[in-house]
Amino acid sequence: xxxxxxxxxxxxxxxxxxxxxxxxxxxxxxxxxxxxxxxxxxxxxxxxxxxxxxxxxxxxxxxxxxxxxxxxxxxxxxxxxxxxxxxxxxxxxxxxxxxxxxxxxxxxxxxxxxxxxxxxxxxxxxxxxxxxxxxxxxxxxxxxxxxxxxxxxxxxxxxxxxxxxxxxxxxxxxxxxxxxxxxxxxxxxxxxxxxxxxxxxxxxxxxxxxxxxxxxxxxxxxxxxxxxxxxxx
Amino acid sequence: xxxxxxxxxxxxxxxxxxxxxxxxxxxxxxxxxxxxxxxxxxxxxxxxxxxxxxxxxxxxxxxxxxxxxxxxxxxxxxxxxxxxxxxxxxxxxxxxxxxxxxxxxxxxxxxxxxxxxxxxxxxxxxxxxxxxxxxxxxxxxxxxxxxxxxxxxxxxxxxxxxxxxxxxxxxxxxxxxxxxxxxxxxxxxxxxxxxxxxxxxxxxxxxxxxxxxxxxxxxxxxxxxxxxxxxxxxxxxxxxxxxxxxxxxxxxxxxxxxxxxxxxxxxxxxxxxxxxxx
Numbered sequence: 001x002x003x004x005x006x007x008x009x010x011x012x013x014x015x016x017x018x019x020x021x022x023x024x025x026x027x028x029x030x031x032x033x034x035x036x037x038x039x040x041x042x043x044x045x046x047x048x049x050x051x052x053x054x055x056x057x058x059x060x061x062x063x064x065x066x067x068x069x070x071x072x073x074x075x076x077x078x079x080x081x082x083x084x085x086x087x088x089x090x091x092x093x094x095x096x097x098x099x100x101x102x103x104x105x106x107x108x109x110x111x112x113x114x115x116x117x118x119x120x121x122x123x124x125x126x127x128x129x130x131x132x133x134x135x136x137x138x139x140x141x142x143x144x145x146x147x148x149x150x151x152x153x154x155x156x157x158x159x160x161x162x163x164x165x166x167x168x169x170x171x172x173x174x175x176x177x178x179x180x181x182x183x184x185x186x187x188x189x190x191x192x193x194x195x196x197x198x199x200x201x202x203x204x205x206x207x208x209x210x211x212x213x214x215x216x217x218x219x220x221x222x223x224x225x226x227x228x229x230x231x232x233x
Numbered sequence: 234x235x236x237x238x239x240x241x242x243x244x245x246x247x248x249x250x251x252x253x254x255x256x257x258x259x260x261x262x263x264x265x266x267x268x269x270x271x272x273x274x275x276x277x278x279x280x281x282x283x284x285x286x287x288x289x290x291x292x293x294x295x296x297x298x299x300x301x302x303x304x305x306x307x308x309x310x311x312x313x314x315x316x317x318x319x320x321x322x323x324x325x326x327x328x329x330x331x332x333x334x335x336x337x338x339x340x341x342x343x344x345x346x347x348x349x350x351x352x353x354x355x356x357x358x359x360x361x362x363x364x365x366x367x368x369x370x371x372x373x374x375x376x377x378x379x380x381x382x383x384x385x386x387x388x389x390x391x392x393x394x395x396x397x398x399x400x401x402x403x404x405x406x407x408x409x410x411x412x413x414x415x416x417x418x419x420x421x422x423x424x425x426x427x428x429x430x431x432x433x434x435x436x437x438x439x440x441x442x443x444x445x446x447x448x449x450x451x452x453x454x455x456x457x458x459x460x461x462x463x464x465x466x467x468x469x470x471x472x473x474x475x476x477x478x479x480x481x482x483x484x485x486x487x488x489x490x491x492x493x494x495x496x497x498x499x500x501x502x503x504x505x506x507x508x509x510x511x
Contacts (some may be wrong), residue, residue, distance in 0.1 A: 005314075035280070085308050085309075085310050086307060086308055086309030086310050086467060086469065087308040087310075091309070092469075094469065096310050097264055097293065097295055097310065146253055178294040178295035179295070179296070180264075180294060180295060181272075181277070181278070181294065183293055185295075193272075193273075195414070195415075195418070196269070196273065196411075196412050196413070196414030196415050196418070197273050197414050197436065197437065197438065198417060198421070198437040198438040198439030199438045199439070200417055200438070206500055
């Protein structure tokens, strides 16, 4: 009975296109996509560098980064909270309880996934193409753009995994965003709030919408990679 | 060739990121840390648009338990705190974190429980006798356990019942460390007793077999106060706009807006800013 009500709530939310609801969906997407983008900008080169370079302690760094993939969102949120709080070291920036704080927290969550998966992908490609690239006169760092480009489909999957982690989490955005109505309220924090208000059908309806959005984005990425692969031959 | 493509990609990405980051600092707003009851009951959704139309100040509410809300003020992460635990509020001001505490309104607590009522307390007016019966029967009791105002009120009531809850605790007494709604959800799922503020209860949808069993005792009175975070401690506090919000809450206009908030014809909060000693 509750499940049926939830599906009808979900339908109403989508068909009604209520301004408040659209704002919540928009903020969720904006925060998460920005975080994934930032994580990609930082994580792709860093992961590739980690794949190619050799230094003492490299194994430790790799284990550490892999371990961070399991960082609990609530811990990431708490660390960012303590940094951004007025009583913390970056307090003067006044960023706590803003969407920017949520972007930072989610970037922290996504970054290890991007670095670790990039490192794995690039290391394999590097092993395979190193000599070939060397014969073309492309060595070391100069090979990074080529390797990233060659691994783009595998890397896209890594970014999608990061997107999944960020869009699904509630712990970090709740702590650093504060779930402020019309400002830092995302889909997941709304679900948590409506659950606590006992409006379970609405909460579940929002959950269904979130799931549908995630599926849609994955389908788009899958389609894009199919098309890309066909043209890349 | 690839380098150029990468450069273009990064430039494009930055163009996308920049507006998302820039959009986060709008015009005039204050941050208020308040309790879950004021948000879960829907009061702020009613009050804040009225205030914003009048003054142009946007109020951003972070809702937490009273203990955490005061802590947010102590750290300087809010401009105003709006909570309900008088002793803690007074201490907050005495410690220099707040400027002045002003009484705003009250609502009351009610003892919620399953209609089957295993402790046999239904219809009573004496909250202390009811709690004694719950403890004596070992009936399931859900405690917020989150240092919220409601949690503090519950602990005071156990004290009034001369029950040392730290010692009397057992499997019957569950501290869940969560908000009012979560506590009600749990009571609903497990047929437990729970102390709730009336406003959250009236706005709560997932009631299941729960009902109000004890109400109307004067000891269930729940006073809300509002405090400006001390700009002398935290210079970035928006003193003028924060004070404007407080002044409006206790003004005849604000008090009327509070009284006007009703669910199903029932008032949820009763303004009493002018009542001495509130």
